[in-house]
Amino acid sequence: MTSPAESKTDESRAGESRRPMIEAVGLSKFYGPFAAAREVDFSVREGELVAFLGPNGAGKSTTMKMLTGYIAPSEGEARIAGHNMMEDRIEGSKHLGYLPESGPLYYEMTPMGMLNFFADARGLSKTVKKDRIDAVIDICDLSSVVYKPISKLSKGFKQRVGMSQALLHEPDVLIMDEPTAGLDPNQVRGVRKTMRKLSETKTILLSTHILQEVEAMASRVVMINEGRLVYDGDVAGLRQKGDVTLDDAFHTLTKGAHI
Template identity: 65%
Template sequence: MSQTVQNQSIANTGASEPMIEAIGLSKFYGSFAAARDVSFAINKGEVAAFLGPNGAGKSTTMKLLTGYLAPSEGYARVAGYNMATERLKGADSLGYLPENGPLYPDMTPRSLLTFFGNLRGMTQAKLDERIAAVIKTCNLEAVIGKPIGKLSKGYRQRVGMAQALLHNPDVLILDEPTAGLDPNQIREVRKMIRELGETKTILLSTHILQEVEAMCNRVVFINEGRLVFDGTPQELALEDHNLDNRFQALTVAG
């Protein structure tokens, strides 16, 4: 597989305040590198796709960025805070949708949101206000009192989004937000992300190329744990005329 950085051009969207930074991030499991010296910066206002085939290291890198996993080398910054030494401050600005969504099947969406709000030290008044807001944003009215384990995949994903949005963070890191959803649910989640992207900086992982064109103004591409492209969707498509061809070119042996 190609292991060279084939395009390091940085997207120029006019914004320049870095909100999500990977600085030489590596994660080793024994001698296997799930992420290897990954560096990029997502600027304020950007909606960035984190692209790569299965097993490329997207979830690992996202966990390193959010501070859920300790890097073997390098460090991450969110909203300017080092996630190794200032994680709580960084977490105030960060909402994270993990790849498997909410893992508390016996809780209801309301009890889950209350639990996370309490963990974040929200006052009851603030919590009531924010729960009402995320129920609306994520369309959770119909299921707010039902056990999460009994909800459809689409609703579980929305509960995960509600949890990520609860403290109204400026930065969102979303691990495959549309995975396993039906076409209607995918359309709804994409619409929600587009709307959120008007006010927030977002990094979302996907291997669906239409998602890039539908939602993103920036692409970071990794393969076998290494950064292989960093630029705009237009730059990604340019060399091989379309995104499908380019995805293949960046991931096949070469």
């Protein structure tokens, strides 16, 4: 009979055998003398859902933009599915779905019109396009608003439209910056369920300020403060950094930060 300790070791070895899909290799971004990120180094392997934490201004969004190839690092390298996102961004982007903090929405379009536009931009065939648009409308629960102008939608629906475009081309990797921002509790519950389902087949890096989401969804936590990595490990290990709760641990690791 296998002991719990042996099972945990086997699980860790299985995780280590999966290839890294998101890699930050010594990533730094300087704006004059200011370092928005400095020597950030971590990887996310196949099948992991990793929460990316830090106070406001810690460098989370900057790091995510470097990982996606949206901005160039001053130093270091960002890789998606093994592709250097500065040298081979087109190939890397085929594997990547990205939802920035302010999603790429065209307010004069309807969700259906925008999804058709993004499908054409990504070169999806007619058959694949229809199937994928139907799929993301279902996943993101957009059927009731799919023909309404995006400008008329609530913030929650706008967020879901942004998520739908990130999922449209069925990427292996998802990078999502505050995907539940502006959603009501029922919508947050739905997003959590969707994220858990997606993590069965995809690799996900998820930025959030809501620590309950970390416990509900993440298998691992990466935390930065003032542009530097301060924690990389499981949720249980993070909790031990504080007195009792994740809030305590967050405070301990980000003391002096302006939240």
